Amino acid sequence: MLQPCSSLRRFAQLSLLPVVALCVSAGEIKLERDSAEGVYWAGAKPTWTVRWVADAAQSDEAPPTDAHFKFLRGGATEVLGGLIMWERDQTTALTVKIDRPDSMLLEVRWTDDEGEEQVVRSGAIASPQNIQSAVGAPDDFDAFWAAKLAELAAVSANTRLTSVETEAEGVDYWHLTMDNIRGSHINGQLARPEGDEKLPALLIVQWAGVYGLKPDWVTERAEEGWLTLNILPHDLPIDEPEAFYEAQREGPLKDYWEIGNDDPDTSYFLRMYLSCYRAVEYLKSRPDWNGETLVVMGTSQGGQQTFVTAGLHPDITAALALVPAGADMLAPEQGREPAFPRWYEKTEARSAVAVREASRYYDIANFASRIRAPMLVGVGLQDTVCPPAGVYAAINQVPSYTEVVVLPESGHQNVNDSQAEYYRRSNENWLPALQRGQLPPQKLTNATARRAMLDKLGIDDTRPGADPNNPDSPNAVNYDESKATRFPDLPDPLTTEAGEPVETAEAWWQVRRPEIVAQFESEVYGHIPAGVPEVTWVVVDEYPERKGPFEVITRRLEGRLDNSAYPFVEVAIALTVSVRADATGAVPAVLNFGWPPAIMAMFPRPPGPTWEEEVLARGWASASMVPTSFQADNGAGINQGVIGLTAKGQIRAPDEWGALRAWAWGASRCLDFFETDAAVDGDKVVLEGLSRYGKAVAVAMAFDERFPVAFIGSSGAGGGKLLRRDFGERVENLAGDYANHWMAGNFMKYAGPLDWDDLPVDAHELLALCAPRPIFISVGASEVEGHWLDHRGMFLAGVEAGPVYELLGQKSLGTAEYPDEGVAIDGGEIAWRQHHGGHTTLPNWSAFFDWVSRYIPVEAP
Numbered sequence: 001m002l003q004p005c006s007s008l009r010r011f012a013q014l015s016l017l018p019v020v021a022l023c024v025s026a027g028e029i030k031l032e033r034d035s036a037e038g039v040y041w042a043g044a045k046p047t048w049t050v051r052w053v054a055d056a057a058q059s060d061e062a063p064p065t066d067a068h069f070k071f072l073r074g075g076a077t078e079v080l081g082g083l084i085m086w087e088r089d090q091t092t093a094l095t096v097k098i099d100r101p102d103s104m105l106l107e108v109r110w111t112d113d114e115g116e117e118q119v120v121r122s123g124a125i126a127s128p129q130n131i132q133s134a135v136g137a138p139d140d141f142d143a144f145w146a147a148k149l150a151e152l153a154a155v156s157a158n159t160r161l162t163s164v165e166t167e168a169e170g171v172d173y174w175h176l177t178m179d180n181i182r183g184s185h186i187n188g189q190l191a192r193p194e195g196d197e198k199l200p201a202l203l204i205v206q207w208a209g210v211y212g213l214k215p216d217w218v219t220e221r222a223e224e225g226w227l228t229l230n231i232l233p234h235d236l237p238i239d240e241p242e243a244f245y246e247a248q249r250e251g252p253l254k255d256y257w258e259i260g261n262d263d264p265d266t267s268y269f270l271r272m273y274l275s276c277y278r279a280v281e282y283l284k285s286r287p288d289w290n291g292e293t294l295v296v297m298g299t300s301q302g303g304q305q306t307f308v309t310a311g312l313h314p315d316i317t318a319a320l321a322l323v324p325a326g327a328d329m330l331a332p333e334q335g336r337e338p339a340f341p342r343w344y345e346k347t348e349a350r351s352a353v354a355v356r357e358a359s360r361y362y363d364i365a366n367f368a369s370r371i372r373a374p375m376l377v378g379v380g381l382q383d384t385v386c387p388p389a390g391v392y393a394a395i396n397q398v399p400s401y402t403e404v405v406v407l408p409e410s411g412h413q414n415v416n417d418s419q420a421e422y423y424r425r426s427n428e429n430w431l432p433a434l435q436r437g438q439l440p441p442q443k444l445t446n447a448t449a450r451r452a453m454l455d456k457l458g459i460d461d462t463r464p465g466a467d468p469n470n471p472d473s474p475n476a477v478n479y480d481e482s483k484a485t486r487f488p489d490l491p492d493p494l495t496t497e498a499g500e501p502v503e504t505a506e507a508w509w510q511v512r513r514p515e516i517v518a519q520f521e522s523e524v525y526g527h528i529p530a531g532v533p534e535v536t537w538v539v540v541d542e543y544p545e546r547k548g549p550f551e552v553i554t555r556r557l558e559g560r561l562d563n564s565a566y567p568f569v570e571v572a573i574a575l576t577v578s579v580r581a582d583a584t585g586a587v588p589a590v591l592n593f594g595w596p597p598a599i600m601a602m603f604p605r606p607p608g609p610t611w612e613e614e615v616l617a618r619g620w621a622s623a624s625m626v627p628t629s630f631q632a633d634n635g636a637g638i639n640q641g642v643i644g645l646t647a648k649g650q651i652r653a654p655d656e657w658g659a660l661r662a663w664a665w666g667a668s669r670c671l672d673f674f675e676t677d678a679a680v681d682g683d684k685v686v687l688e689g690l691s692r693y694g695k696a697v698a699v700a701m702a703f704d705e706r707f708p709v710a711f712i713g714s715s716g717a718g719g720g721k722l723l724r725r726d727f728g729e730r731v732e733n734l735a736g737d738y739a740n741h742w743m744a745g746n747f748m749k750y751a752g753p754l755d756w757d758d759l760p761v762d763a764h765e766l767l768a769l770c771a772p773r774p775i776f777i778s779v780g781a782s783e784v785e786g787h788w789l790d791h792r793g794m795f796l797a798g799v800e801a802g803p804v805y806e807l808l809g810q811k812s813l814g815t816a817e818y819p820d821e822g823v824a825i826d827g828g829e830i831a832w833r834q835h836h837g838g839h840t841t842l843p844n845w846s847a848f849f850d851w852v853s854r855y856i857p858v859e860a861p
Contacts, residue, residue, distance in 0.1 A: 026113040027054040027061050031106060031122035038381045038408035041602055042127040045097045048106055052090040063090050067110035071096040074336030075105045075387040084108065098126035102336070103381070103389040121411070123381030123388065128404075131392040134330040137366035144264060144361055145312060151181055152274045159282060161190065168219035170194050175238060176229070178278060186275045187238050188231035189213050191222035192288060200293035200435050201283040204230040205276055205305035207298070208257070208325070208340065210249045213238040225435055227288055231279050233272050233301065257341035262354040264361035269326075269341075273362070276309040284315060293317050295434055297426070300386065300412065301325045301340070303377075304364055307394060310375070311367030318434050319371065320426050322378040322419065323412055328390035329359035339386040365390075368397035374440040375402040376430050378422035380410035401443040403568070429567035440568040441639040441649035446737040449635035452651045453745040462751035465733030468788060478726050479787045487724040487757040493768045493804050505808055516769060517703070519760040525699055526657035526744030528665055532646050533562040535573065535669045544581065547622075548613035551581040553679075559669050561630075561645060569645040573666050574629035578612065579621045579679045586681040588856050590615045590711075591670055593663065593689030593696055594624035606842060611688070614845040618858045621680050625670050627663035627696060635741040642666070654745035660718065661744075663693070664700035671706055684708060684856050690841050692742065694778075695719030702769035709855055710770060711848050713778045713841035716789035718742055720777060720797050722763050724756050728790040731756050763793075764800030767830070771801070772808040774829040774855050776848050781821050784838040791834060792818055798830050805829055826851040 032049040040046055052063035063086045070081030071094075080096050098104050103125045112118050138144075161174040171191055178186040192199060202221055206213075213230060221228040232238055234253060236245075260266030280296070283289055295318045298306045303324025310319040325340040338344045343359045360366060377395055379388045395402055405425055410418035430440075444452070454461065466477035478484065493516065494502040502512045521527035541556040559573035574596075579587060592611065594600075612622040627633070631641035639649050642662050657665070667687060675682035687710040689697040694715030701710035712720055717729040718739070734743055735751035750759050767775060777798050779791045795818055802812025811828025819825055824833040824847050831851050835843035849858055 027052060027058070027063070028118070029053070029063075029067065029108050029110065029120050031108065031120055033122055033124060033408070035124070035598060036408065037406060037598075038122075038124045039128065039406060040098060040124060040126045040598060042101050042130070043097070043099060044126055044598070044602065045095050046104070046124050047093055047095040048122060050084060050092045050094060050108060052086065054090075064110040064112075067108060069094060069106060069108045072105040072107065072337075073098070074102050074331065074334065074389050075384060076332065076337040077335040079104075098124065101127035101130035103128075103387060103392075105382070105384070105387075121382045121384070123383075123408070125381060125388050125392070125406075128388070128392040129396060131389050131396060133328050133363070133365040133393045133397065134332075134334040134336070135360060137363075137369075138357070138360045141361060141366055142370075148181075148270065148274060149277065149312070152278060155179055155181055157278060157282065164215070166215045166219055168216065168223060171219045171222045173215055173219055173222075176231075176282075178282065180235070180271050180275055180278065182271070184235045184271045186231055186278060187234075187236060188229055188279070189215065189218050189238060190227075190229050191215075191218035192227045193222050193225060196288070198290040199225065199227040199288055200437070201286075201289050201295070202226040202228045202431075203276070203279050203283060203294075203296045203309065204228065205296065205298035205302040205309065206230070206233050208233075208301035210234060210236070210245050210253050210256070212240055212242075212245060224431070227283065227286065229279055229283055231275055233275070233305070235271070258343075258346045261341070261343045261346060262350040262358055264358045267358060267362060269362050272305065273308045273312070276305050277312050280309060280313045280316065292437060293434055295320065295431070297321070299323060303386075307364035307371070308367050310373045311364075311370040314372060316371075316373040317439065318375070318430070319373050320376045320430060322422050322426075323380050323383055323386045323410075324364060324377065324391060324394070325386050326362060326364045327386065328365050328393040329363045330356060331387070331390050331393070336389050337384065337387045339390045363394075365394040365397050368394045369399065371398050372400050374400050374443075376405065376422075376426055377402060378405045378407055378410075378419060378426075380407045380412060380419070382409065382411040385412040399443065401440045403440065429563075429570075433567040438566065438568070439649070441644055444636045444639060446635035446741075449638050449651070450737050450740050453654065453740065453748065456651065456654050456745060457749060459748065459752065462735045462748055463732045465736050465751075466728070466730045477728060477788070479728070481727065481792070484725050484727040484790075484793075486726045487755075489757070490722070490724060490762055490764060490800055491760060493765045493801070494807065502807070508804065508807060513769065516761055516765050520702070520766065520769075522655050522744070523746045523750075523760060524744060525661040525664075526652070526655060526746075528661065529646055529653070529656050531565075532642065532665070533565070533571075535559040535561055535672065537673045545578075547578060547616060548609060550613070550616045552578040552616065553581055554578045557673070559630075559666075559673065561642065563645055566645055566648040568649060569640050571630050571642050571645050573669060574626040575623065575670055575673070577621060577623045577677075577680065578616070580616055580619060583619065583621075583679070586677075586679060587619055587621050588684035588686065589621035589623050589674065589680045590686045590688050591667060591674075592622070592624045593627055593667070593687075593693035596626050596628065606840070608842065609845075611842060611845060614842075614849070618849055620858075623670070623674075623680070623685075625666060627659075627666060627693065630666055631659050631662040633659060633692065633741075635737065638741050652745065656744065658741055658743045658745075658747075660692075660696050660699050660742045661703075663696040664703055667696070667700040668704045668706075671704065675706075686711060686852065686856070688713070688841065690714055691716070691839065692718075695742070698766055698770070698775075701773070701775065702766050705773070708773055709852055710773075710775045711778060711841065711844075711852075712775060713844075714780060714785065714789055714839055715794065719794075720763050720767060721790045721793040722797050722800075723759060724762055725790060725793045725796075727793055728788040731759075763797040767797055767801035768804035771804045772810045772829060774831070774852070776826075776831040776833075776844075776851060778841050778844040778848070779834045780838045780840065780843075781834065781836050784836070786839070795819075795832060798832055802830060824851070 054061040067084040218228040259268035297320035299322040303321035304326035306321040405422045467473040468477045557575045561571040615622040690713035694713040732751040735748040
């Protein structure tokens, strides 16, 4: 058996090729990618730093002059290459464009001091969710496999069990043999904890090679509480001396994967695949199976069998596959490297057409579309045995929930624990949860998630939203101000539900404000359910860097949630904080609702200072929270993230939180951190966000009274725009597939059967909940930013929130007259400015700081 370079627990010996350790006395070349995760969008230009690290005994050793590099798209097609030109610091930077959904492999080769060629690799992948199989299944794929399963069913299993003593205490262990098609046999090992308890079942399928099975490969799982069956991929006994298996490897089973590969009826893999099916049937037949949980798992060739088993057998409840083989066998037709068993190339003395046609019956991508069980799949970005693009081509066919663990520094083996994250998720999270009878979330789309909520509400559908693209549509968007006021009567924030006027601050705080909060929680944004796990903050990285003209100390943090109650969903709030290196003591901060760095890198830097440079110039800290790090911005993710974790993968209740409330919750958890941080003044953390994140900023400010100031950018419907106005985006749009996840499920009622004026609250009351704390409302020019946002509707919401501010002794906007662009209304605690640019807050930062300095002194170092 081929052994990996490191000692692994259980099933890590999955190599198909030997590993060459770089154990030479000379230096080495290291590759550092600009993204630790290695996942990009199509069109991105990732950059690698190539670094020569001299041997410790020869610190002045020069880098090799013959080092060459090449970038291989899909692991096969060279798109760029050449001789490495070293800089004076013995590094160089290499950049390549990944122009389509595909993988990219960087290889660097050089000759060491002993004349041996050395190679290092680093991988990346772009838009992996869009990679498709090179060629689909043949038309008779299902009929072919139905016939083979019928052939198997005609053969009696004739199961034989032989009890064997092992060193495992409290575990029963057997050798197992069953009959298979055409006179062949299935050989394996079975273990279970002693006793008469009914158990969840686990089928383990093996990686490539010819070898025996060790008892602890199943007894360890049995000790954990599994009824465990492990089967050999060959018709061989499982416990012969190594010499027996060596003779098989060099004799009848040499290159077994090529046997019969030009005919789907004679392929060596036929009996192997059917062995898996029969093994599942055997586990189902046992009286000690609990009748509920039936899991299959494997690595490499075992991962290949895992996909096949889950595709063939409808009763599999979960499948776990690490670096699965057999994926996208016709990948070379798309310029990609094929995976083991590489039939595309194994055509000696055979018809290439026949071999490649036969491969379509055995390609796991063609089984994947038949899988109904949830899956956990590990993908190595440096894997040349089972290339990542091919694995994704299979994953993307799976219609059920699939968690992909990207292993950015992993080839096909667990060298230097490069596959540790997959083992953590499988051994510490998935398997224990499956053993308890839990299942991962159902795979949703935006449409199916919305349909599930409509069903909870008992609504067939909602009215269609405003159509901005077809002026002749019966639902064409309205941009005519004379037609905008369909419902002129807004709910009065200073009249209680009982009809009593609110005339004192005490009545506001004790009666009216709680009423408005309850109405927003029930009908608009949703309430935060009980049982949200605590957040533990961890500093992931800390480093000095330069942002614009400023030297800063940057910390990358994660706010991790305890997921022990539902291990399938992991949640961590991504937060980055930069403080000027010359700062003394705790400083104010702006908490920005931001985008992941990979998305930001897709857009050119705008002219002038960035928002961070504007903030740092005033001596404040810049902090950016990524809302989508803990709750996806789509309906498909509503049963994942913090919402899904709390709901244990189920669809939320109609009055529970949507994404806007969840993102606001995340900001509050960031504030929890700042209140304990020595570098940031937790009493002076200002919120800022744009567009959908402007909505979330308004929600966070309204519900968490600890935030002192908010900078609300172009928030539109669902944020600071009056929902009763028919101008631009409507309530019905917010209730559609695209946006309903932002809101509580109950909100959809007001797009049918109820109407907008049935809403108990409106946006002016959301802003009123911020009182008496200052808010700055920022928008762009209507003709540049677009009318969809309804700029006047946001202004009027600010006007209508004014009476609450005045009741509490603060200043309102002071006017109901819509101002010209560029005119700041900033004399009170509600401020407004419409800048001349588009969909951004950048042109308003200077005006914001001029205004906010009245509340938080701005004193640049």
